[in-house]
Amino acid sequence: RKLDLTELFFQLFSFKESGFAIGASNFAKDAATEADMRAKGLNVPHAYCVLALTEVEGECLIKLRNPNGWGGWNGEWGRDSARWTYDLRQELKTDDEDKGVFWMAWDDFCKYFGELTICRLLPDRVEARQGG
Numbered sequence: 001r002k003l004d005l006t007e008l009f010f011q012l013f014s015f016k017e018s019g020f021a022i023g024a025s026n027f028a029k030d031a032a033t034e035a036d037m038r039a040k041g042l043n044v045p046h047a048y049c050v051l052a053l054t055e056v057e058g059e060c061l062i063k064l065r066n067p068n069g070w071g072g073w074n075g076e077w078g079r080d081s082a083r084w085t086y087d088l089r090q091e092l093k094t095d096d097e098d099k100g101v102f103w104m105a106w107d108d109f110c111k112y113f114g115e116l117t118i119c120r121l122l123p124d125r126v127e128a129r130q131g132g
Contacts, residue, residue, distance in 0.1 A: 022050035060106035072102040
């Protein structure tokens, strides 16, 4: 059965809404693809945190964070994209984000990212320790 990318988006949305942690990784299959990805602002190969998923004007968007806290996406729906209206920026709080956080279209995400990691967090099983 072929993977339905729209169905996958809404499954991830449900996981995120339920408190799951989601990571996404990208890999370039060749030098030309890597150059294209870097030109769009992505680090390659690299892992990103999935922070949110939403639908805007019928288009699915995904919000990612580079754990290194720098860089971002400069393609469609990137920080400087003409697609952002004042109201959308306010609604999705894009001006409050650090440089490593960005939104991108789901179609672009599917083009440039090839791996997802989904982790169910169990708060009653989390333990914190501090050395002293």
